[in-house]
Structures are given as structure tokens and as C-alpha cells.
Amino acid sequence: MNKIILLNNRPTGKPQASDFKFTDENKPEIAKGEILLKTKFVSVDPYLRGRMSNAESYVEPFKLNKPISSGCIAEVVESKNESFKKGDFVSGSLDWKEYQVSNGKGLLTIDASIAPLSTYLGILGMTGLTAYLGLTEIGVPKKGETIVVSGAAGAVGSVVGQIGKILGCHVVGIAGTDEKVAMLKSKFGFDDAINYNTTKDIKKAIATACPNGIDVYFDNVGGDISDNVHANINRFGRIIVCGAISAYNETSVPTGPRVEHFLIRKSVLMQGFIIGNYVEKFPEGIKQLSKWLQEGKLTYTETIVEGFDTIPQAFMDLFEGKNTGKMIVKI
Amino acid sequence: MNKIILLNNRPTGKPQASDFKFTDENKPEIAKGEILLKTKFVSVDPYLRGRMSNAESYVEPFKLNKPISSGCIAEVVESKNESFKKGDFVSGSLDWKEYQVSNGKGLLTIDASIAPLSTYLGILGMTGLTAYLGLTEIGVPKKGETIVVSGAAGAVGSVVGQIGKILGCHVVGIAGTDEKVAMLKSKFGFDDAINYNTTKDIKKAIATACPNGIDVYFDNVGGDISDNVHANINRFGRIIVCGAISAYNETSVPTGPRVEHFLIRKSVLMQGFIIGNYVEKFPEGIKQLSKWLQEGKLTYTETIVEGFDTIPQAFMDLFEGKNTGKMIVKI
Structure with missing residues (x-):
């Protein structure tokens, strides 16, 4: 059977x-x-x-x-x-x-x-492609810029951070346990990481970890964590809205601070990302990810x-x- | 003195x-x-x-x-x-x-x-340039698409609608009095207009006025009106966040439904627009606006x-x- x-x-x-x-x-x-x-x-x-x-x-x-x-x-x-x-x-x-x-x-x-x-x-499938194409197609990080990743210890987040480092950026991750935070720094090479469950003032912790502000925010979670990231975003910042796991199980649309104000004040771009929209870029993405994997630059x-x-x-x-x-x- | x-x-x-x-x-x-x-x-x-x-x-x-x-x-x-x-x-x-x-x-x-x-x-200054460059640089409307404009009877909004019509789009405006609504249709050539003060179900009214959904939303107001527009947006929609007059006098950031969910579900782009970022496009913009004004295609x-x-x-x-x-x- x-x-x-x-x-x-x-x-x-x-x-x-x-x-x-x-x-x-x-x-x-x-x-x-x-x-x-x-x-x-x-x-x-x-x-x-x-x-x-x-x-x-x-x-x-x-x-x-x-x-x-x-x-x-x-x-x-x-x-x-x-x-x-x-x-x-x-x-x-x-x-x-x-x-x-x-x-x-x-x-x-x-x-x-x-x-x-x-x-x-x-890493050679949807996860790696989501990290790679979301970051490069919407985030377009430049060398020396700062990237923040929420859900950083997740499948996509840990790859985003590594690619950010390969591209020469300052990378900060947000995750929910001390174990994950330690792993982000030791295993995945994040410059810094924040435990959102134990950090009292997340907004301030992000500001401290990102002394030059945030240029690219790869958002896997939404909710309060994102509010605190938004508060630290730089002019011309780019937000890849890849996931909102904090709200997936809500029975109605959650509310929070409206974003229009900071989008205008800082000329920020916020864009929903779905890997299915980038099918024509998959071969290029898999090629690049395989190369980095074989060179030992990516781990998972x-x-x-x-x-x-x-x-x-x-x-x-x-x-x-x-x-x-x-x-x-x-x- | x-x-x-x-x-x-x-x-x-x-x-x-x-x-x-x-x-x-x-x-x-x-x-x-x-x-x-x-x-x-x-x-x-x-x-x-x-x-x-x-x-x-x-x-x-x-x-x-x-x-x-x-x-x-x-x-x-x-x-x-x-x-x-x-x-x-x-x-x-x-x-x-x-x-x-x-x-x-x-x-x-x-x-x-x-x-x-x-x-x-x-119309030949910041107002016209904001309408023209916001719409064309972020909205990038294609012939046959639907554009919704909030604050449509305002200085920028009325120009956005007219440019939308020149570009061959279906254009719907949202304004606050019957007089303004009438003027949007008779003077500025909007296909339809909605009075947000007297319309009971704005979300439904927008859906009726936009039978093919909304591809481009030129937002001058934010707040509840925008929530109802967002609910009708199409896949790959573009939102030009140009103003949030509904919130300018608030003493704290207003709250509302979080946007991450629909941004992901519909692969929508939302971008803050400030005319000062586009100085190098001013000559081109003034040239185009003057041409349309002289051809009688724009009024104000x-x-x-x-x-x-x-x-x-x-x-x-x-x-x-x-x-x-x-x-x-x-x-």
C-alpha cells in the first residue's frame, strides 16, 4: 500500500x-x-x-x-x-x-x-535561490553596506548572511535563541547577531550592531522585530519582504506602525519577493551558489x-x- | 520695513x-x-x-x-x-x-x-514634476493598466490622473467632496472618482471602479483610504508613496494593518518618493510637461x-x- x-x-x-x-x-x-x-x-x-x-x-x-x-x-x-x-x-x-x-x-x-x-x-534549491535572488535582485547590496537579516538562523536567512559577507557587506542577524546567535557568528560568519527573545531594547541593540545604519533589510519575519529594524534604516534603504512567519498563523491581518512615513522620509523601497517570479534567473543562481559551495565559501x-x-x-x-x-x- | x-x-x-x-x-x-x-x-x-x-x-x-x-x-x-x-x-x-x-x-x-x-x-514646478516623475519612475504604468490616485483633487493628484490618461491608462481618483469628485471626472478626465467621506464601503467602491484591479497606486494620503486600495491591488502592483497627509499631524506613528502580507502575496513594490532625489530628471520633466500643457492635454x-x-x-x-x-x- x-x-x-x-x-x-x-x-x-x-x-x-x-x-x-x-x-x-x-x-x-x-x-x-x-x-x-x-x-x-x-x-x-x-x-x-x-x-x-x-x-x-x-x-x-x-x-x-x-x-x-x-x-x-x-x-x-x-x-x-x-x-x-x-x-x-x-x-x-x-x-x-x-x-x-x-x-x-x-x-x-x-x-x-x-x-x-x-x-x-x-542551498542549491529554492532556499539558496531565494536568498541569492532576493538579496541581489531587490536588495542590490554594495560593498561596505550594512545588511540586516531577520529569521537569520532559518534556511534562507543563514544563506543571505553568508552571501552578504561574500559581497563585502557588514552583516547582522536576528534570531531567537543564544545558540542560534552563537552559530550565526561562529559558523556563518555574521559580524553580529541579536537574540530578540532576551534583548530588552532591540531597536538600540540593532543601532549598536549597525553603527552606519541599515542599507538592506532581508525580512523573513515581519512584526515587532521588523518595526525595530525599520527604525534604523538608512536613506535609500531596500527591504526585501520575503516572509512574515510572525503572522502566518494569525486569523486576521495583524496591525502595527504604518510604514508610509519612514518610506517617504528615507526614500525607502519595500518589495514583496517570491522566488517563482525569477525562474529565468535560476540557472545563473544555481551556478553561482554551486561555485561558492565548492569553493568552501558557503556552508549550510x-x-x-x-x-x-x-x-x-x-x-x-x-x-x-x-x-x-x-x-x-x-x- | x-x-x-x-x-x-x-x-x-x-x-x-x-x-x-x-x-x-x-x-x-x-x-x-x-x-x-x-x-x-x-x-x-x-x-x-x-x-x-x-x-x-x-x-x-x-x-x-x-x-x-x-x-x-x-x-x-x-x-x-x-x-x-x-x-x-x-x-x-x-x-x-x-x-x-x-x-x-x-x-x-x-x-x-x-x-x-x-x-x-x-504644474511646471515641483507639483507637476512630482506627479510626472513619481508616476513614470516608480509607477511605470503601461497602456491599459489601472491607476488609482488618492488625494486626487490635490495639486499633485490631479496632474497624476491626467498623465495617466495621456499614457492610456484607466484612472480612478479618491477625494473628499462631491464637488471634487465631479471635477475630477469633468475637468481632469478621470474615468471614475470616489468620495471617501460619503461612500460606505470604499473597498467595494474601488473594486467596482477598477474591474481589472489596480496596477499602480499613487498614494498622497495613507491611512484607511490606502488600506482599501491595497486590498484591490494586482499582482506586481507598484505603490508610489508620495504623501501621508492623513498622518502629518499625528503626534505618534499611526497604526494600521501590516503590509508585509499583501506585498509578498502579490509581489508588490512600495517605494517612498521624494522629488529631490530626481533633480537630474527635472529638465526632461519640465520639457514634457510644458509640451503637454501647450498641446492642451494638461490643465490645472x-x-x-x-x-x-x-x-x-x-x-x-x-x-x-x-x-x-x-x-x-x-x-
């Missing part, structure tokens, strides 16, 4: 176990032109929370009682398609199923000899949990900050 | 008469290289409110007990500077004084035969009040919406 995870309820507030339903079906069979895939790695990401709601967004909402999908790495275990052969590994958006059939459309064959398979969900962290049945819990743990770096489920 | 208006207090909330002080001095005399200017027209603008506060901003705050300054048109009544002759008219940032001395730096000689003098404070409205002593009241009236189009004091 073939296990599947369906969306059982649209979550209200934080997702919970009862929002997911396990079911099974007969192991599928393939027809001409198709391949049979065995799921090896599943990426769980905060943005999936948005797709579980029924709200209009840049990707279609998941359907109730249908399989949830996300970025996955799978092995081709049977092929009736000339472009794929048994033993190939592919990455792409796949259903949360142990086995599934595909016609190969949208799948990318990946080379397991260059880097571990899971990196194609992380994964939180890998095991077993198909743990996928919902791994997803829920994202909202408790239990992951360090990319959260991946190994099947 | 020579009358002068000084900043007496930094306003708290709405500016009031006691924030201004009238004084006088002897009529100044000029030295070699200088000119004596007689003020003819004074521009009063919402952004001056910001300069009356002590907050850090893109221009220096006014000093207490020193003259306030703004865009003015003056006549050269005496000249010991080769670049100016008696009878010339100039525009530039000048003090609120009946007469003043200048070395000519930063002053532009203007041609009274092309258009009335006051237009150089309005001024509210002209008379007398040096009325300057503070004219400024205060801006925050009551008493002006239609550019507010100017004729001396």
Missing part, C-alpha cells in the same frame, strides 16, 4: 495534527511516457501554511481531502519515459505520497555526485527528521522555531 | 496660528554679486509640516525663531549680479519675507510669456489667496482640504 497525507481541515491559527489526514491507496502503476517515483526527501516550508488557507495568493490553495505537495527529491524506480531512467534522482513539486506517478513535467534531474541529495532542497545547516509519518509534525515544528536551517524529512 | 514670518513653536498635532510669528526688519541692501528679490507668489505645501517638527528627515527641520521657507516666485528688483537683471522673475526655495537678498544660487529664471508665473510653483487648478499675512492660514487650510489643486499665496 502507498501512504498519502491529505489536507483534512484548513488550519485556524497554528496548524495542528488534526488538520492532516493519513490515508493509503494501492501502489500506482505507470503508463507509456510516465515514471514511478519513490519519495526520498520532503521539504517543509513556512509558505505552505498560506496554501492551506483558502485565501487568494500567488499559488493555488491546497484542496481539502487532496494530497498536500511541496518541494521533494525522489528516485525514479520505474520509467516508461525516455528522459528518465531507473535510478535517476529528480527534484520538483511533488505530493506527500510514498510513491507517485509523473509524466516528468517540471522535474529536474539532479546530480548526486556534486552534493548530497538534500542540498537540492536547500539542515534539520533532518526521519519517516513519512513525521511530515506534519516537522511542518508544525517550523512555527515553534525547532529547526536550524532547512527543515527536511527523510523518508 | 520688511515683514518676515518665523517659526514660533514646533506644532503639536495640527499647526495653529500661534506656531507662527510675524516680525519685521529693515529692508535689506545688496552687495556685489547679490540681487534683491521681491516675493510675488508663495507655495504652501503639506510637506512643510514635517520640516516644522524636529524629526530627522530628508530636509533639515526649520529652526525656531528663524524664517520659514518654501518654493516661491520672486521678482528681481535690484541686481548687482551679472546673471540676473532688474525685472527678471525667478523661482526657488526662498524665505517667507517680503524682500530678501540672494546670491542667485539655486534660483531658476523663468519665462512669464510661456505660462502664468504661478504655474512655475505648480490653483487656489490662490492674497496677501503676505495670509500665508500661515493658507498653510493651515491645507489640512482641512480647503484647497483645490495647488495652494498659492499671491503677495
